[in-house]
Amino acid sequence: MADTAETIVRVEGLRKSFGDLEVLKDINFSVKRGEVVTIIGSSGSGKSTLLRCINLLEEPDAGHVWFEGKDLTDLSTNVDKLRQDIGMVFQSFNLFANKNVLDNCTLAPVTLKRMSKAEAEKVAMGHLESVGLADFAHADVRRLSGGQRQRVAIARALCMDPTVMLFDEPTSALDPEIVGEVLEVMRQLAQQGMTMVVVTHEMAFAREVSDRVVFMDKGVILEQGAPAQVFGHPKEARTREFLARYLQD
Amino acid sequence: MTIVEAGQRTVSFFRRDHTYVFLGTSALAAVCYLLTRFVPTLSSFLGAGAPLIACQGLLGAWIVFSLVALVVKATRWRTYDDTFLKKPGAVRVTRYLSYLAWLVCAVVIVDRVVLSVVDIAHYVAAADTRTNLFFPDVLYYAWKGRSMLLQGLGNTIIVAVVGTLVAFVLALLLVFLHLNPPSKRDNGFVRFWKKLGLGFYKVYTTVLRGTPMMVQGSIIYFGFYAFIQGITGLGVSEMNQVWSVFTAALVTIALNSTAYLAETLRASIEAIDPGQAEAARSLGMTNWQAMMKVVFPQGVRNAIPAIGNEVVINIKDSSVFTFIGFFELMYASRTVSGTYYATTEVYITTAVIYLVLTMVATAILNAIARRLDAPTSNGVPSSN
């Protein structure tokens, strides 16, 4: 990524505790337009919490989150409005169980963008096509496989035409043989220039697709850099330890 | 033969076609056979001639056939599938024969049981005095008290059904107070009202669920009676127009059920995976939009069986309004009982009416729930 690209997400001095447990300790972090950043680290290190603080699904205790120049942590900011431009994909898909595939995709655009149903459906069909699920538009989401559900979740997020997409371990709940179909969709998105922040344990994907890898450990960003550098020559002992564990298998 | 084998054998013995085709029908056939032998009916259409003997013969033949099948199965259980009983033609014939057995049983039951009851009812309806036989007397008083019992039944149904419907609407409004938790981003004014709403919800559900409906009814009826009379100075007959026991009962049952239904709705809404609401929020929807478009419809659908249960509970529990003198089914029964100096005979009828009412209500509500694709409940729910 060119250094001149505009910063879309900037996190500054972010702190978050759950009770006595300090989960994020002074996080500073930013993402530029078109950049694909993967966040790796062992479970419990605060990756999800960081991601959820970026769109304020978790309210930070201290620090700032800027999105396209607006401070989300400012109490007068309309967070709901800004979230329309921050897509999020969850580990457990979180599809709306009372709606079919197409309605999952059109609910938010129709509710929030004053789009007509027909218009929203046209947009949705385009995204369903790109994730390979156009034939399932009218299917009950409960009938879909995990991989299909996650692709619907990605299409649903894309329907809001977001500026950045956050992925929280999108393939961790999937059987190994269907992880690939979701990663493929994400790879395409990256190629199309989508700005992405991906929490993942898929090291091959991180190495291949991301522009930058961030290693988190116990609530801090321990090191970050180009994939070749972090995977090839990690500076920190903890990173080496973590990678040794993950790259074994 | 090992114990496991013996167990499997026994299970398969009962699980296979014997369950329905042989065991059940032959037991029923035996009962019906005994009916034809020992229970006479005045207006029997089977009479004592050929039709009766044909029925008895068919029932007897079916019982013998079932016994043969049982013996075959018990002795040849390993090779049962190869015996003549499992030949495709034989299986089909057996099935048709079992239908015939059912039919004969139905005829016998109509002839011996239904017609007997009709005979007694006829006799009793025409009689001027009790018979001093328990069952005929139950029918005798039911007939004598029929208009009062029907009126009471009507009032019970109205109060239970209308009360629950009103309660459902109120409960929806009430849970909204619970769905809108105060957040850091609200201004002080909004936060104050949200907190007040939440507090009201808690107090309301705690008080209304923590006191008996009989007490609530008494306070509401007598309390408002005194209150309205104090303000308006109306006389007794005018007061009964403005604030009747019927109104008081309806208000009480609605307010009481509101508390239960609100808690039911809250529980089924909270049971919806919070991930769905989070996904809605992540797309930019407000808390309210996420609730209304995603969580609420699913929560309400899951609560449908509980709403049906509430109707059934109210059918039964409206009997407490006897206490304030509301003429529902229990009060009507008491009136009939007092008029004719009969107790158990009358209350048996009352119990039967309640039972039929709750069973019919349950069946209707389950049918509605199925139509709405909601889970169905089974059995009659317990009291609040």
Ligand SMILES: Nc1ncnc2c1ncn2[C@@H]1O[C@H](COP(=O)(O)OP(=O)(O)O)[C@@H](O)[C@H]1O
């Ligand atoms: N809502 C919550 N309440 C209490 N503790 C939480 C909550 N969310 C996360 N935690 C705790 O915070 C720590 C970091 O969690 P998380 O950000 O999910 O880590 P990761 O995604 O890296 O596995 C964990 O110890 C977890 O148990």
Ligand SMILES: [Mg+2]
């Ligand atoms: Mg996580």
